[in-house]
Amino acid sequence: MSETSFSVLGIFDTPNSLMAAIPKLRATKLGTVEAYTPYPIHGIDEALGLRKSPLGGMVLVMGILGALTAFGFEYWISAVDYPIITGGKAAGSWEAFIPIMFEVTVLFATFTAGLGMLLLLNKLPFFGHPVLSAKAITSITRDRYVLALEAESEAFDSQAAVAALQAAGATDIEVLPAPDRSPFLTSDYILRTLGGIFVACLVAGLGIFTLTKWFPLLRPMVNMQDQPRLNSQKPSSFFKDGHGMQRPVAGTVARGHLPTATGKQEEAASLVNPLPRTKEVFEVGRKAYHNRCEVCHGALGNGVGSLTAAYGGKPANLQAQQFRDYPDGKIYWVIVNGKSAMPSHAADLTDAQRWSVVHYVRALQRAQNAKDEDLKVVAP
Amino acid sequence: MRPEIAIPEGLLEPALTVGTVTPGSLDDQVLAFPETLPPRQWYIGIAITLSALFIGLGFIGYTFYKGIGAWGNSSPVFWAFDIINFVFWVGIGHAGTLISAILFLFRKRWRNAIARFAEAMTIFAVICAVIFPLIHVGRPWVAFWLFPYPNQRALWTNFRSPLLWDVFAVNTYFSVSLMFWYLGLIPDIASMRDRTTSKLRKTIYTVLAVGWRGAATHWQHYEKAYLLLAGLATGLVLSVHSVVSFDFATSVVPGWHMTIFPPYFVAGAIFAGFSMVVMVLVVVRETMQLKNLITMRHLDVMNKVILAMSCIMGYSYMMEGFTAWYSMNEYLHHGFMNIISGTYGWAGWLTISCNIFIPQILWFKKARSSYFWMIFVAIAVTIGMWFERFVIIVISLHQDYLPSAWRVYVPTMTDFGILLGTFGIFFTLVLLFARVLPVIATTEVKAILPGAQPSHHGDDHHV
DSSP, X not given: OOSOOSEEEEEESSXXXXXXXXXXXXXXXXXXXXXXXXXXXXXXXXXXXXXXXXXXXXXXXXXXXXXXXXHHHHHIIIIIISOOOOTTOXXXXXXXXXXXXXXXXXXXXXXXXXXXXXXXXXXXXXXXXXXXXXXXXXXXXXXXXXXXXXXXXXXXOHHXXXXXXXXXXXXXXXXXXXXXXXXXXXXXHHHHHHHHHHHHHHHHHHHHHHHHHHSOOOOSSHHHHSOOOOOTTOBXXXXXXXXXXXXXXXXXXXXXXXXXXXXXXXXXGGOOOOSOOOXXXXXXHHHHHHHHTHHHHOTXXXXXXXXXXXXXXOOOOTTSHHHHSSOHHHHHHHHHXXXXXXXXXXXXXXXXXXXXXXXXXXXXXXXXXXXXXXXXXXXX | OOOOOOOOGGGSOOOSSSSOOOHHHHHHHHTTGGGSOOOHHHHHHHHHHHHHHHHHHHHHHHHHHHOGGGSSOBTTBOSSHHHHHHHHHHHHHHHHHIIIIIHHHTTOTTHHHHHHHHHHHHHHHHHHHHHHHHHHTXXXXXXXXXXXXXXXXOOOOOTTOHHHHHHHHHHHHHHHHHXXXXXXXXXXXHHHHHHOOOHHHHHHHHHHTTTOOOBHHHHHHHHHHHHHHHHHHHHHHHHHHHHHHHHHHTSOOTTTOOTTHHHHHHHHHHHHHHHHHHHHHHHHHHXXXXXXXXXXXXXXXXXXXXXXXXXXXXXXXXXXXXXXXXXXXXXXHHHHHHHHHSTTHHHHHHHHIIIIIGGGGGGSHHHHTOHHHHHHHHHHHHHHHHHHHHIIIIIHHHSSSOGGGOOOOOOOHHHHHHHHHHHHHHHHXXXXXXXXXXXXXXXXXXXXXXXXXXXXXXXXXXX
C-alpha cells in the first residue's frame, strides 16, 4: 500500500454492528467517520455527531418569500400596472390573491427542499466521489453498511485506519486510492453521451427548421380561421332574392329605439305614448312643435298658421273634435308618415321628439277647451 | 428503559411483507425487471394501449385541423368532455399524493410498498389532465398566454379568475409531484446503477442517480427534505382539487355555485384515485409476482379507504339535494330534478349507483379480499366518477337560467376518441414505468424490513 489514500472503507453486515463501531472509530481520531448505507439508519446522525439539517429553516424562509413574491406580483399587476375592475371588486382587493399565494409558497418551498437538499447541502450531482468507483458501492446500495475513515490531508494514515476498522468489527476492508481530481464527469462515456444528445438535438432542430421552411404546414384549426360569413353588399345564393343583405322582418324595432308607426293609421292606434308628462318633455314638445308644426297648424293648433294663406292649404284643425278623440298613436302615425298634403316628419324629429309633440298637442287641445275646474291653481 | 407493555395480538401491526424478504432479495426481485425482457402479456398490453394512444392522437390531430367544432360542445354547453376529462384525470392523480405524502406523515408504514407506483400514476394522470386545458383553448399554440408574463401587448392575466388559480394549482401540483417522485427514485436508481452490467443502462442510471452514494450526511438532509415535501404536498393535494372546484363554485350557474364543492371534489378525487390504484396494483401484483410485497393487506386497507370515501360522497350527494330543497331556489330545484329525472337522469342514477351503492359491498371482508369484487368496485367507481363530472358539468350547463338557450348536448366521435386516447397515454406510461424503473420503492421498503434498524435505538416505532 504505497499509494496515498484518503479513505478506507470497512463493511459491516448489520446495522447493529455498524452502530456499535461508530463510537470506537470516532475515538481513534484518524479522520472523519462517514457511513454509507442503503437506506437511512435511525440514530446514526447523533452517533456520527452530525449537525441538525438546516433545511427546515431554508424552506420556511423561501416559503414566506414565495408568498410575498406572489402577493407583490399580483398586487402590482392587478392594482398598479393593469387595474381592471372585475366582479365589482376594488383593484387591490387581496382576498382573491390567496390561492395563488398558496401555490407559489408551496412551489418555492418544494424547490428549496428538493433542490436545496440535492445541490446545496449534499453537493450533488457529483460523479467523481471515490466511493462511487469503489468495489463496495454495489454492496452499499444493496444490503451492506459501510463505515469510512476519510481525510483530506496527505497525513492520513491508511494503515492505522485499516487496523481500526478491523478492530471495530468490519468484515471486509477496502482502501480507496487517492481520487483523481478530475472534473465533474469522470467518465468519458458520459461526456460522449451528452455530446451525442446535444448533436442529436441540433440535427433535429435544424431538420425541423428546414422542413418547416421548405414545406408549407397544414394550417391548424381551419374552421376557426376560415369562418364562412356574408359581407354586406355582397350577393348570396342562400336567400331567394340573391341578396346577402336582407330587410329586417316587419315590426322589427331597432335597439335603443321605440316601436315606430308602420302600416296603416288604424294599426297605429294601439301605440301608447311611452314618455311621462313632465315639464321637460312638454318643453321638448313645445320646441319641436314650434319649429316643425306651427307654420301650418298654428300656434294654438287650430290650423291657422302663417303659411296657410300663402299656399292656400287647409291644414288640420287639431282642436276639432275628430282630432281630440284621436288616440295618441294615430297622431304619432301622421307625424311619421304624413297625411294628405302633410309630408313625413320622421327625418326631422327623433322618436322622443315626436312623442313629446304628441304630448304638447294634447296640452294645446286642453288649453283651448278648458273647463272650470282646470282653472284651479295647482300649488307649484 | 421503557416498561414493556404486552400488546394484544389483534392490535399488533400485521407483517408488512409475506415470507422472508431481505434487502438483497428485495433488490433481486424488484430491480431485476428492467434487466430482463418483458413477458408476452406486456407486449400485448402495450400494443393495446399504444393503439388507444394513437387513436387519441389522431383525434387530437383532427381537432387541431378542424377546430373545436369537431367536438359536441355547443351553446350553452361550452364545457363538456374536455373539462370532464380534465377534472377526472386530475382527480385520479390525488391518490398517489395522498399515499405518498399524507400516509407518510401519519407514519403508515405499509404505504412504503405502494407509494412509488401510486406516485407514478399521479404524474401520468396529471399529464393526461393537462392535455385538455391545452387543446380546449382553441388556439393551443398560444396556450402560454395563460401565464402572466411581460408581453408587448401590455396585457396581464386576471388574478381574480379561478381559471388562473387553476393554472397555478395544476402546474404547481405537477412540479411538486415530479420532484417528490424523482427524489424518492434517486436512491433506487443508484441501486440499479450499481447492479446493472449493461453499459448503456449504467450511463443512464449514473446520470439519473446524480452520484448518490448513500452517505449518512446525505441521508440526513434527504430524510428532512422528504418529510418537508410530504408536508407541503399534503397541503397541496387538498388545495389542488379545491381550486379545480372553484372553477365551478365561484360561478353563478345553478348546480355549481355551492360551498360544499371543495371538500366534495377532494373526496371524490381520492375516491377515484384509489380505485385506479387498486385496479392497477392487482394487475401488477399478479403479473409481476409481487405478492410478497404488495400483500392482501394493502388491498384490504385501500378498499377500506374507497369505502370511507364512498360514504363521504353519499353524504355530499345528499347535501346537494338538501341544499337544493332548503334554498327554496327554483333554479336549484330544477337543477337537482334534472340530475334524477331529466334528459340525463340515467347519468345521474349511474353516478349514484356506481359511487354510493356498489362500493357498499366493501363492508364485507370477503369482498375486500376478492379480486373479482374489488375490481368490480374499482371499475364501477371509475365509471361513476367520470359520470359524476358529466352530471356536474353537462347537466348544470344544458339547462340554466335562460330556457330559450336550453339544448341537449350530444358528444361526437372525436370526444370519445380523445377520452380513449388519454386512457391509452396513461396505461402506456404505466406499462413503460413498470419495465424501466423500480415499481416498488426498494429503499423505503428496506428501511422497514425486520432488523433493518439498530435494535438498541428504541424499537421500530418510528420509520
